Amino acid sequence: MKVLITGGGGFIGSQLAKRLAEKGTLIGPSGEAEEIDEMVLFDSHFSPAIEQGSIPHRTLLHGDLTNRDSVFEAVDRDDIAVFHLAAMVSGECEERFDDALSVNLDGTRYVLEALRARRGTPRVVFASSVGSYGGEDMPDTVGDLTKQTPRTTYGMTKVIGELMINDYSRKGFLDGRSARLPTIIIRPGAPNAAASSWASGMFREPLSGETCYLPVHRDQLHPMLGYRDVVDSFIALHEADPDLIGSDRAYGLPSHRISVAEGLTMLEQVANERNIALGLVIDDFNPVIQAIVDTWPTATDGSRALKLGVPTPKSVKDIIRDYIDDFTSHSS
Numbered sequence: 070m071k072v073l074i075t076g077g078g079g080f081i082g083s084q085l086a087k088r089l090a091e092k093g094t095l096i097g098p099s100g101e102a103e104e105i106d107e108m109v110l111f112d113s114h115f116s117p118a119i120e121q122g123s124i125p126h127r128t129l130l131h132g133d134l135t136n137r138d139s140v141f142e143a144v145d146r147d148d149i150a151v152f153h154l155a156a157m158v159s160g161e162c163e164e165r166f167d168d169a170l171s172v173n174l175d176g177t178r179y180v181l182e183a184l185r186a187r188r189g190t191p192r193v194v195f196a197s198s199v200g201s202y203g204g205e206d207m208p209d210t211v212g213d214l215t216k217q218t219p220r221t222t223y224g225m226t227k228v229i230g231e232l233m234i235n236d237y238s239r240k241g242f243l244d245g246r247s248a249r250l251p252t253i254i255i256r257p258g259a260p261n262a263a264a265s266s267w268a269s270g271m272f273r274e275p276l277s278g279e280t281c282y283l284p285v286h287r288d289q290l291h292p293m294l295g296y297r298d299v300v301d302s303f304i305a306l307h308e309a310d311p312d313l314i315g316s317d318r319a320y321g322l323p324s325h326r327i328s329v330a331e332g333l334t335m336l337e338q339v340a341n342e343r344n345i346a347l348g349l350v351i352d353d354f355n356p357v358i359q360a361i362v363d364t365w366p367t368a369t370d371g372s373r374a375l376k377l378g379v380p381t382p383k384s385v386k387d388i389i390r391d392y393i394d395d396f397t398s399h400s401s
């Protein structure tokens with residue numbers, strides 16, 4: 070079978086591709102585990118490391134999600150599974166409304182239409198976000214029954230994506246599942262345009278000996294999940310028995326609710342364990358970022374996803390240890 074990962078050049082998509090290359094199989098149209106004989110990463114941009122082969126057994130397809138023909142060309146087999154991760158992230162969606170609609174709404178629709186044009190009911194896993202919640206009536210802990218009233222354009226596009234997944238599945242055009250992600254840590258490399266970028270930066274920059282400039286308050290609580298867990302959650306959602314999915318196919322993932330201060334304490338403890346000298350963390354309050362973060366929930370109830378087989382989140386200290394091993398020169 071073929072696997073297509075849109076956004077396969079990004080943080081989570083590239084980690085998912087590495088994991089699938091190791092795993093080698095997924096449940097295919099036969100309903101049984103089938104060998105992945107083709108894995109295509111579709112993205113408008115790939116890092117030099119990916120271009121040079123850091124992910125094995127993959128084909129890179131440079132394309133734009135807003136180009137319907139490119140998307141249809143990528144979905145060229147009936148025995149296909151799609152992980153749809155390509156999207157504009159929260160900060161850039163606030164700044165570029167029209168582009169946000171083209172990429173996150175039209176692009177998602179092209180992916181679903183391309184799958185609809187295939188024979189059978191191919192599985193697709195869509196990356197949604199806790200950014201789909203918001204508003205003054207939002208509880209601190211959000212769950213799958215919490216009403217989604219986002220206060221950002223990004224969040225709006227994610228709610229619509231979830232609803233499209235539900236309806237295309239109800240019509241029998243495909244078999245979709247949505248993973249509603251908390252903030253995933255720790256993104257390697259450069260900061261991105263997400264308003265939650267600091268949640269990775271507060272670990273990443275000090276670990277590489279650089280200064281971290283914190284745009285939010287230190288008592289800010291935030292729902293966080295590790296990158297290895299989110300990859301395993303995508304796979305678990307893909308593999309879940311269709312009879313167990315139900316009519317609402319959007320599953321909120323579990324997470325840790327920690328404050329910035331708690332996260333920094335855990336970072337110091339792990340750095341001491343590994344003998345790593347940390348860079349400084351300097352408060353550099355940014356009211357625009359804080360205002361977006363204030364619209365988000367601080368905790369997630371992932372019990373429905375856990376019942377379906379997504380993993381129990383690793384501890385934050387273990388996420389920091391994984392990151393050191395996977396992405397830094399301090400690996401043990």
Ligand SMILES: NC(=O)c1ccc[n+]([C@@H]2O[C@H](COP(=O)([O-])OP(=O)(O)OC[C@H]3O[C@@H](n4cnc5c(N)ncnc54)[C@H](O)[C@@H]3O)[C@@H](O)[C@H]2O)c1
Nearest residue numbers: 076078079080081113133134154155156196198250252253
């Ligand atoms: N990382 C998080 O904390 C988090 C939290 C909630 C939801 N999500 C969602 O998970 C998904 C993956 O997130 P990520 O952190 O890996 O983001 P990322 O920005 O690292 O990856 C997204 C990829 O999509 C690609 N892309 C954007 N527009 C495109 C277009 N028009 N055509 C083709 N490719 C395009 C980008 O080049 C990028 O490589 C996204 O849908 C994001 O909204 C992420």
